[in-house]
Amino acid sequence: MPHADSLDLAALVEPDRVHRSVYADPAIFDREMARIHERVWIYCGHLSQVPKPGDYYAVQVGRQPMLLVRGKDGQAHVLYNRCPHRGNMMCGDRSGNTGDHFRCSYHSWTFHHDGTLRNIPMMDSGYAGTRLDRDSADCSMKRAARVAVYRGFVFASLAAEGPSLEEFLGPARIAFDDMCDRAPQGEVEIVPICYRVVQKSNWKIFLENQLDALHPSVTHQSTGRAALDVETEIAKATGEAPLSYHMLSAFASVTIDKWDAFQTLNYPYGHCILTGYMGLRPKDPDTLAYEAVMEKAYGATRAAEILAVNIHHVLLYPGLSVQSALQQLRAVRPLGVDRTLTEIWHFRLKGAPEPIYRRSLAYYNLVNSPATVVNADDLENFWKCHQGLSSDGGDWVSFQRHFGRDVERDGVVETTMGTSEAPMRNQMKAWAQYMARA
Amino acid sequence: MARRKASRKATRPARPKLATRTRAATTRGRAPARPAAAGDTLRAVEQFLYRQAELLDSKRWQEYIDLFAPGGIYWMPAEPSQTTWEGVPAIFAEDRNLMVVRMKRVQHPDAWSQRPLWGTNHLVSNVTIERESAREVVARSRFHMMELRRDDVRHFAGSYVHHLVRTGETFRITLQRVDPVNAQATYDYVLQVWV
Numbered sequence: 289m290p291h292a293d294s295l296d297l298a299a300l301v302e303p304d305r306v307h308r309s310v311y312a313d314p315a316i317f318d319r320e321m322a323r324i325h326e327r328v329w330i331y332c333g334h335l336s337q338v339p340k341p342g343d344y345y346a347v348q349v350g351r352q353p354m355l356l357v358r359g360k361d362g363q364a365h366v367l368y369n370r371c372p373h374r375g376n377m378m379c380g381d382r383s384g385n386t387g388d389h390f391r392c393s394y395h396s397w398t399f400h401h402d403g404t405l406r407n408i409p410m411m412d413s414g415y416a417g418t419r420l421d422r423d424s425a426d427c428s429m430k431r432a433a434r435v436a437v438y439r440g441f442v443f444a445s446l447a448a449e450g451p452s453l454e455e456f457l458g459p460a461r462i463a464f465d466d467m468c469d470r471a472p473q474g475e476v477e478i479v480p481i482c483y484r485v486v487q488k489s490n491w492k493i494f495l496e497n498q499l500d501a502l503h504p505s506v507t508h509q510s511t512g513r514a515a516l517d518v519e520t521e522i523a524k525a526t527g528e529a530p531l532s533y534h535m536l537s538a539f540a541s542v543t544i545d546k547w548d549a550f551q552t553l554n555y556p557y558g559h560c561i562l563t564g565y566m567g568l569r570p571k572d573p574d575t576l577a578y579e580a581v582m583e584k585a586y587g588a589t590r591a592a593e594i595l596a597v598n599i600h601h602v603l604l605y606p607g608l609s610v611q612s613a614l615q616q617l618r619a620v621r622p623l624g625v626d627r628t629l630t631e632i633w634h635f636r637l638k639g640a641p642e643p644i645y646r647r648s649l650a651y652y653n654l655v656n657s658p659a660t661v662v663n664a665d666d667l668e669n670f671w672k673c674h675q676g677l678s679s680d681g682g683d684w685v686s687f688q689r690h691f692g693r694d695v696e697r698d699g700v701v702e703t704t705m706g707t708s709e710a711p712m713r714n715q716m717k718a719w720a721q722y723m724a725r726a
Numbered sequence: 727m728a729r730r731k732a733s734r735k736a737t738r739p740a741r742p743k744l745a746t747r748t749r750a751a752t753t754r755g756r757a758p759a760r761p762a763a764a765g766d767t768l769r770a771v772e773q774f775l776y777r778q779a780e781l782l783d784s785k786r787w788q789e790y791i792d793l794f795a796p797g798g799i800y801w802m803p804a805e806p807s808q809t810t811w812e813g814v815p816a817i818f819a820e821d822r823n824l825m826v827v828r829m830k831r832v833q834h835p836d837a838w839s840q841r842p843l844w845g846t847n848h849l850v851s852n853v854t855i856e857r858e859s860a861r862e863v864v865a866r867s868r869f870h871m872m873e874l875r876r877d878d879v880r881h882f883a884g885s886y887v888h889h890l891v892r893t894g895e896t897f898r899i900t901l902q903r904v905d906p907v908n909a910q911a912t913y914d915y916v917l918q919v920w921v
Contacts, residue, residue: 481804481815484912510834514827522823536827629912634815646813657817658913659802661831667915668839 301720303713304691305684308677310719311490317625324606324722325350327447328557329456331608331619332356332366334635335440336477342385342401348621348629349444354432355379356442357386359401366432366444367403378429390429403429439464440475451557459700460559463602466612469594472585472639476615479649483632483656485663489670490677491606491622492715494630497666498601498609499562499711501547502689504539507669511661512540531570532650536662550600550706556699558605558718560711564598564613574643581641605715614648616656626674632656687712771865771890772853774897779848779869782920787829790920794822795891795898800920802904811901817909818920825920832919840918844875848921850886863890863897869904871921880914882906882921 297316300307310316330349337345338358345356346369353369355378369377371392378390378399389406390399398406405427408415421427432444436453441464443453454461468475487494497503505512515536522529553561569575582591602610609618615635622628634652636645655662677685690708694701703710774793781790794800801811802818811819820828831837852868870883884906890897904921 479815482910483804483815483817484910485916486912486914488914507838510837510840511827511831513834514830517830518823518827533827642813649813649815653816653819657804657815657916659818659917661828664839664916664918665837 297723298720301716303717304688305686306716308683308685310716311492311674311685312625312678314625317490317622320719320723321350321622323725324719325622326352327445327450328606328722329434329436329443329445329450329453331604331617332435332442332444334476334478334633335364335437335442337383337480338364340385342387343383344379344386345383346379346381348623349432349446350622352446353377354444356444357401363402364435364437364442365402366435366442368430368432370429371397372405372427372429373397373408399429403431439468456557457604458555458557458559459553460555460557460561460602460604462561462597462599463604463608463610463612463617466594466597466599466602467610467615467635469597470582470613470615470640471637472581474585475638476635477638479634479636481634483658485630485632485656485658485667486623487628487630487667487670488626489628489674490625491620491628492719493670493673494620494628495603495605495609495715496712497670498603499552499560500709501550501552501562502544502707503666503669505542505544505547507665508539508662510665512537514661516540530650531572531647532654535651536654539662544707547707548705552703552706552708552711554694554701554703554710554714556718558603558715560603560605560714561599562601562706562711564600569595574641574647578641578644581639585639603711603715605718614651616648616652618656626678687716767858767863768853768855770896771855771863771888774890775850775853775865775867775886775888779850783846783848787832787919791822791825791829793897793899794825794902795893795900796822798822798899799901800825800899800904801901802906802921803909805910806905817917818904828919842876844873844918846874847872856887861892862900863892864888865890869921875915878915882908882917884909 300310326349332347332349332354333345333356335358337343338356341358341360343358347354347356349366355367355369357365357367359365369379371378371394373392373395376392376394378392379386380393386401389401392398396409400406405422408422408427411422432446433448434445434450436443438453438457438461450456515533519529519533519537522533551563579591579595582595585591586594597613599612602612604610607620609620611617615637617633619631619633620628621631632652634649654660687709690703690705690710691713693705694703694708694710701710701714778790778793781793798821799811800818800820801816803811804815804817808814808816832840849870850867852866854866855863856866857864865888867886867888868884869886870881873880873882884904887903888899889901891900906921
């Protein structure tokens with residue numbers, strides 16, 4: 289395997305294929321953490337995760353252990369989880385409340401919620417005549433270079449320079465607009481449970497799978513068939529099966545040729561959208577009741593606009609996969625070249641009737657729980673992919689499906705075929721651009 | 727209710743029970759601390775739990791599902807403080823219909839993640855009866871499950887709470903709560919079938 293330093297990184301990514309070392313070389317992994325994840329906007333959490341002053345969540349940004357914390361002023365701060373004195377981690381738990389201030393467990397240096405120094409024990413007796421300056425940045429917890437919030441979703445960038453969050457998100461911010469607009473109150477609230485699943489594969493393999501419209505009918509055939517059988521039985525017995533069966537049986541009932549009817553939209557910075565296919569707007573009483581609440585909240589015209597948005601998946605490269613219509617997201621935390629953690633969260637539409645929450649909850653449990661009958665087979669593929677790409681059995685990964693048939697308009701690539709590998713090509717294009725910047 | 731209790735009592739002496747004899751030996755000369763029925767129930771519940779574990783480990787999925795009453799629920803909370811399976815995230819919250827989906831999927835020839843050999847070994851112990859009536863029993867126990875998948879060994883351990891309804895000589899499950907101690911830990915690969 290050639291090493292990153294001796295490699296022409298540009299030569300590893302061609303418009304329609306990618307060299308396997310991009311996935312398997314640890315030196316390339318280190319460089320992409322430095323040049324991508326530790327520079328771009330990375331999702332840290334939702335404001336409703338840290339409702340009270342002092343509430344914090346530990347979050348990994350690239351290789352950096354960070355803390356998302358709510359300050360007394362209501363602001364969300366993102367700090368390195370490190371005491372400036374001797375380097376001790378400030379918080380050892382995944383989440384909690386730090387009280388009025390952070391206090392280091394080693395020598396009791398204390399810090400305000402925004403990271404600035406509060407107190408150093410023995411400041412006068414111990415440090416008089418030394419060069420320690422309590423007003424210097426060296427005596428405060430280091431802050432993420434930039435923090436920004438979009439509709440309650442908190443992002444941090446560890447680079448001082450770069451596009452603003454809104455510019456970075458671009459049209460893909462519809463991931464959050466679609467999710468929040470579906471709430472009669474215009475905002476969502478986190479469900480305080482996180483499923484955490486480790487994939488034994490490179491982080492890009494997961495992201496490339498998210499909008500791969502050909503894989504469901506192959507990978508998830510067994511679950512689709514099983515769910516279709518039971519759905520049919522229930523329908524025979526009671527007239528209609530719950531929508532959750534349809535969410536699973538769609539893997540089998542939407543056959544390969546039908547996937548081409550859907551569309552992908554591919555934006556700058558590697559973001560992509562796959563349009564919806566599950567038909568989540570049935571005419572059942574629950575849906576109709578919810579739509580009535582929406583009309584009351586927004587007026588008929590605006591409500592119709594919101595409910596007409598039909599998105600299955602929005603991928604915000606390089607770290608987030610959002611299913612806005614089902615109010616869930618998966619944050620990608622690379623742990624190493626061959627290990628990736630996904631943190632999977634569900635949100636509640638504020639002001640929506642309970643059955644609408646229950647419906648998306650069923651999907652969250654079936655698809656994303658640690659006992660999922662769906663992602664199990666994806667994880668198997670991810671591991672197998674990484675094994676193959678670590679071998680000398682071949683050098684290239686092909687992204688040639690429907691290559692040359694995409695339509696580009698104002699920097700946005702639209703596919704005419706849903707099974708196009710345009711989303712993978714778009715992600716790798718952004719990857720190459722990021723990696724080329726010193 | 728009272729009549730049913732009386733009739734059960736009337737039939738009991740005809741069936742020799744090991745547990746009854748054991749307690750008689752240890753409480754010689756004194757009245758038993760609990761009615762004799764408690765020991766019978768404990769032993770019957772233990773045998774039921776062992777059978778359930780054996781069905782899992784020998785992959786007899788349909789027989790396993792049949793241990794559940796119509797409307798019975800297999801529930802693994804996402805978080806130990808949860809008090810209901812409804813309306814909250816759950817690692818498992820399955821009625822018999824969803825259990826059949828899981829079984830059929832596992833048996834499908836294209837369930838890719840099921841192709842490598844895997845096996846489990848369950849141990850069930852620390853069985854106590856929390857409540858019982860003529861119709862129902864609530865039993866608490868502890869489990870340890872070792873799983874081998876390819877060359878990887880995983881361990882899951884925790885507690886079971888079985889809500890059982892008496893059906894003749896045995897039971898059916900109306901609710902089984904499973905709390906692994908590592909419920910909120912990361913999952914290296916996922917759980918494929920019930921624990």
